[in-house]
Amino acid sequence: MQEIAVSVLIIIGAAFTFIGSLGLARLGDFYTRLHGPTKATTLGVGALLIASVIHFSTGSEMPSLHEVLVTVFLFITAPVSAHLLAKAALQLRVRSIAPPPAEAESSSGTGLDRGD
Amino acid sequence: MLRRLLPHPLLTLVLTLTWLLLVNSFTIGQALLGLLLGLVIPAFTRHFWPDPVRIARPWWLVFFLLKVLWDILVANVAVAALILGGRRFVQPAFVSVPLDLRTELAISILANTVSLTPGTVSAWLSPDRRTLVVHGLRVTDAAALVHEIKTRYERPLIDIFESTC
Numbered sequence: 001m002q003e004i005a006v007s008v009l010i011i012i013g014a015a016f017t018f019i020g021s022l023g024l025a026r027l028g029d030f031y032t033r034l035h036g037p038t039k040a041t042t043l044g045v046g047a048l049l050i051a052s053v054i055h056f057s058t059g060s061e062m063p064s065l066h067e068v069l070v071t072v073f074l075f076i077t078a079p080v081s082a083h084l085l086a087k088a089a090l091q092l093r094v095r096s097i098a099p100p101p102a103e104a105e106s107s108s109g110t111g112l113d114r115g116d
Numbered sequence: 117m118l119r120r121l122l123p124h125p126l127l128t129l130v131l132t133l134t135w136l137l138l139v140n141s142f143t144i145g146q147a148l149l150g151l152l153l154g155l156v157i158p159a160f161t162r163h164f165w166p167d168p169v170r171i172a173r174p175w176w177l178v179f180f181l182l183k184v185l186w187d188i189l190v191a192n193v194a195v196a197a198l199i200l201g202g203r204r205f206v207q208p209a210f211v212s213v214p215l216d217l218r219t220e221l222a223i224s225i226l227a228n229t230v231s232l233t234p235g236t237v238s239a240w241l242s243p244d245r246r247t248l249v250v251h252g253l254r255v256t257d258a259a260a261l262v263h264e265i266k267t268r269y270e271r272p273l274i275d276i277f278e279s280t281c
Contacts (some may be wrong), residue, residue, distance in 0.1 A: 010279065011277035016196060019196040020196075021200065022199055023199040026199055029208070032206055032253055034251070035237060035253045036199060039235075042188060042192065043189065043193075062141060064140060064142070065137055066137045066139075066140040067234060068137055068159060075188075075232060076138065076228065079227065079228040079230075079231030079238065080228065082231050086237055086238070086240065098210050099209075099210070101239075
């Protein structure tokens with residue numbers, strides 16, 4: 001029973017991680033490609049980690065919960081790196097399918113000295 | 117005196133829990149070691165945290181996190197479907213969200229939440245911290261998206277971090 005649950009979770013996790021990576025190849029421009037790694041992979045890794053919790057908790061008397069930390073760190077860092085990548089791309093005026101936002105455009109002209 | 121010893125009680129709690137999860141063993145000895153770290157680290161890093169973190173309504177934060185977790189689940193399925201559907205379904209657009217939030221931590225949480233939830237990534241924050249530019253993967257109605265972000269995520273964050281009760 002528990003093995004079935006672990007297997008199903010691993011398959012779900014692998015599928016979502018794969019779809020997230022597929023997004024990198026399939027989507028049109030830099031900004032849309034950003035969406036794959038920030039989303040599809042969080043669920044993918046999440047499912048794999050739940051599988052890990054189940055697998056390692058049933059064998060021993062101590063519950064294995066440090067996977068929770070991986071999830072927390074991932075949920076904190078993935079959006080931050082995506083935000084920084086998008087911000088850098090706006091500065092460099094990377095080609096975009098969607099018209100770039102006017103505010104960011106006007107201020108990015110001053111170059112990289114504008115930090116905040 | 118207490119303020120000097122314990123500048124950030126929340127950080128102490130979080131660090132203690134983090135330590136327990138890191139060593140993956142829940143014994144009294146590890147709890148004490150974690151508590152020690154939780155007391156020492158905030159004292160040494162005081163300059164990174166000029167303002168104490170204030171959470172007006174902690175329980176609302178729990179509800180908010182549960183809601184976001186659910187939204188992340190939905191977001192993953194939605195984005196996976198968009199990726200598999202291919203370029204025909206993708207209508208990307210940049211949307212500017214005017215911010216009513218003022219606390220830096222709350223703005224960071226909002227930006228993170230936006231990035232984790234359906235089809236949106238926060239892309240740029242204006243230097244005066246009043247506008248958050250969001251990139252949507254499939255935007256059919258920009259005004260509706262702004263409205264959703266403001267009511268679904270920003271409103272609760274204002275209640276949690278900036279209400280004065």
